[in-house]
Amino acid sequence: MATSFDKKDISTTVWFSLEKIILMIVSVFIMPKIFNTLGTVDIGKLKLAESILGMFSPLFFLGLSAVCVREMVFKPRDSQRIMATAFVMRFIAWAFVAVGVIGYFYLENNETLLSIYAILVFGYLFRLTDVFEYYLLANKRAKFIFIGKMLSLACVVSLQYYGIKQQLSVSYFAFTIVLDFLLQGVFYFLVLWSKREIRFRHLKFSRKLGVNLLIMALPLIVSEALIMVYIGIDEIFLRYFHDDHANGVFASVQFLVIGLCWTIGFAIVNALYPSLAESFNTDKTYYYNKNRHLLYLLVLLGFAIAMFYTAFGDFVLDHYFSEQYNEGKTALRIFSWAPLFVFIGMLYEKHLLTTNRLKHNIYRFALGCVSNVILCSLLIPGYGVTGAAIAVLLSHFITNIGYVSFDKDTRKDLKLLFRLSK
Numbered sequence: 001m002a003t004s005f006d007k008k009d010i011s012t013t014v015w016f017s018l019e020k021i022i023l024m025i026v027s028v029f030i031m032p033k034i035f036n037t038l039g040t041v042d043i044g045k046l047k048l049a050e051s052i053l054g055m056f057s058p059l060f061f062l063g064l065s066a067v068c069v070r071e072m073v074f075k076p077r078d079s080q081r082i083m084a085t086a087f088v089m090r091f092i093a094w095a096f097v098a099v100g101v102i103g104y105f106y107l108e109n110n111e112t113l114l115s116i117y118a119i120l121v122f123g124y125l126f127r128l129t130d131v132f133e134y135y136l137l138a139n140k141r142a143k144f145i146f147i148g149k150m151l152s153l154a155c156v157v158s159l160q161y162y163g164i165k166q167q168l169s170v171s172y173f174a175f176t177i178v179l180d181f182l183l184q185g186v187f188y189f190l191v192l193w194s195k196r197e198i199r200f201r202h203l204k205f206s207r208k209l210g211v212n213l214l215i216m217a218l219p220l221i222v223s224e225a226l227i228m229v230y231i232g233i234d235e236i237f238l239r240y241f242h243d244d245h246a247n248g249v250f251a252s253v254q255f256l257v258i259g260l261c262w263t264i265g266f267a268i269v270n271a272l273y274p275s276l277a278e279s280f281n282t283d284k285t286y287y288y289n290k291n292r293h294l295l296y297l298l299v300l301l302g303f304a305i306a307m308f309y310t311a312f313g314d315f316v317l318d319h320y321f322s323e324q325y326n327e328g329k330t331a332l333r334i335f336s337w338a339p340l341f342v343f344i345g346m347l348y349e350k351h352l353l354t355t356n357r358l359k360h361n362i363y364r365f366a367l368g369c370v371s372n373v374i375l376c377s378l379l380i381p382g383y384g385v386t387g388a389a390i391a392v393l394l395s396h397f398i399t400n401i402g403y404v405s406f407d408k409d410t411r412k413d414l415k416l417l418f419r420l421s422k
Contacts, residue, residue, distance in 0.1 A: 013271040018146060020267045022153070030157055032320040033164045034173060035255070040248025040324050042170045044239070046116065053120050055228045059097050060124045062090055063220030065134065066273075066353050067213055072138035073277045079138070083131045084203035085210045090128050098125070115171045123178035129185020132192055138274055148187035156180045219358030226365035230372040230395055234388040237376040242384055245324070250385045252321055253328045256313075257335050261305045265298055265343040273350050280354045295347055302340030309336035331389035338396045345400030360403075368399030 035043055064086045072079045098121045102114070136145050156176050163172050192198040238246045272294060279287035309316070313332040317325055345364075352358050372395035379387030 013142075013268055020264045022150065026153060026157055030160055030164075034160060035248075035252055035325065036322045037164050037167060040245040041243075042248075043251050044244030044247030046170050046174060046251075053101070053117065053124070055225070055232055056097050056101065057124075057228055058221045058224040059093050060090065060127070061224070062086075062093055062214065063217035063224055064090065064213060065130070066220060066350075067217045068131070068134045069138045069274065070277055070353060071213070071216075072135060073274050074281070076138075078209075079135055080198060080203055081206050081209060082213070083135055083198070085206050085213065086134070087128055087131045087203075088205045089210050089214070090131075091125075094125055094128065098122075116174050119171060119174040119178055123174075123181055126178060126182040126185055129181070129188060132185065132188035132198070135192065135197075136188065137270065140274055142271055144188070144191050148184045148191070151187060152180050152183035155183055216356075219362055220353075223358065223361035223365045226362070226369045230365065230369040230399070231392070233369075233373055234376050234380065234392055237380045238385070238388055241381045246385055249325055249328045250331065250388050252317070252325045253331045253335050253385070253389060256309065256316065256332060257305070257338060262339050262342065265301055265339060265346060268297070268301075269294070269343075269346045269350060276350060277354050291347065291351065295344070298343035298347060299340065302337075302343050305339045306337045309333060327385055331385045334386065334393055335389040338393050341393075341396040341400040345396075348400070348404075364399050364403035367403055368395045371395045371398045 068082050068086050071082055075082075101121055102118055133145060136142070156179055159176050159179070160173065162168075163176070189198070235247050235250065238250060272290070276287060276290055276294075279290055310333050313336065314329050317329055317332065349361055352360050372391055375391035375394055376388065379391045381387075383390070
C-alpha cells in the first residue's frame with residue numbers, strides 16, 4: 001500500500017482503523033455483559049427491532065452517504081450546499097417513516113415494543129448529523145471523526161456499565177445507542193463551526209441539487225434496501241420458526257463477526273475511497289494499482305478473521321458469554337468466513353460508485369436477496385441458528401463472488417480492475 005497511497009491516505013486509514021480497534025477492544029469487555037444481563041430473549045427482541053428498522057434505513061439515509069462524499073471530492077466548493085441539501089432531504093424522509101412506524105406499533109397496543117421502536121426511530125433522527133461526517137471524510141480529516149467517536153464511546157460505555165450494574169431494561173440500552181449518534185453529530189458540528197468551515201448562511205437547500213443527488217443515489221437506495229432485506233431476513237425467519245432466544249443466540253454470532261471485525265474492513269475501504277476517487281480522475285493506472293493493493297489487504301484480513309474464530313470461537317463464547325449462548329458455537333465457525341466475501345464486495349461497490357455503474361449493485365443484491373430468502377426457508381426450520389449462519393454465508397458468496405462468475409461484463413471489468421491477467 002505504501003507504493004500506491006500517500007501519507008495523508010495512510011493517516012486517514014490509521015485514524016479510522018484505530019477507532020474500530022479501540023471500539024472492538026471496549027466491546028469485547030462491555031457487550032458480552034450486556035448480552036448476559038438482558039439474556040437471549042430481550043437481546044433477540046432488540047436485535048429484531050434493529051433489523052426491522054434496518055429494512056427502512058435506505059429511506060432514512062436515501063443512499064446519500066457515498067454519493068455526497070464523492071461529490072464533495074469532485075466539487076469541494078459545493079460542500080456546504082451538499083450538506084444542507086442532504087440534511088433536509090433526509091429529515092423529510094425520516095419524518096414520513098417515523099410517523100408510519102410509531103403509528104403502527106401504537107395501534108398494536110404493545111407498550112414494550114412501542115418504546116423500543118420509538119427510541120430507535122429517534123436514533124435515526126440524530127443520525128442526520130452524519131452529513132458533517134461526509135465533509136470530514138471527503139477532506140481526509142479522519143482525526144476529528146476519531147476524536148468524536150472516542151468521546152461519544154466514553155460517555156456511552158459509562159452509561160452502559162451503569163445499566164449493567166443496575167440491571168436496567170432493554171429500553172435503557174436502546175437509549176444508549178441513540179445517544180451515541182447524538183453526541184457524535186454535536187461534536188462534528190462544533191468542530192466545523194469553530195474552524196469557520198460551516199456557516200448557516202452558506203447552508204442553503206438546493207432543489208435542483210437534491211434532485212440530482214437522488215437520481216445518482218437511486219441505485220444505492222434500491223441496492224441498500226435489498227441488502228437490508230437479505231441481511232435481516234434471517235432474524236425474521238428465526239423468530240417465525242423458532243423464538244426470540246434463537247435470535248439472541250444468533251445476535252451474539254453477528255456481534256462477534258460483524259460488530260467486532262466486519263467494521264475494520266469497512267473503515268479501511270471508506271477511509272481510502274476519497275483517494276481512489278481522486279486517482280480515477282487523474283491516473284487510471286494508479287487507480288487500478290490502489291485497488292489491487294487494497295484487495296490483497298482485505299483478503300488477508302478476511303482470512304485472518306475466519307482463522308481466528310475457527311480456532312478460538314468456542315473459547316470466546318465459553319469465557320465471555322453465559323451458557324445460553326453456547327448454541328452459537330457451530331454458527332460462529334461458519335459465519336466467520338463471511339467477511340472474506342463481504343470485503344471484496346465492499347471494494348467492488350466503491351468501484352461501481354466511482355465509475356457510475358451502480359445498476360450492477362442492484363443486480364447482485366437482488367440475486368443475494370432472493371438466494372437468502374430461499375436458503376433461510378430451507379435451512380432455518382430444521383437447523384435453527386446454524387442454518388441461519390449457513391444461509392447468510394452462502395448468500396454473501398453468491399452476492400459478492402457468484403455474481404461476477406455469472407455476469408460476463410462484470411467479470412471482464414474486475415479482471416481489468418485488479419489486473420488479474422498480468
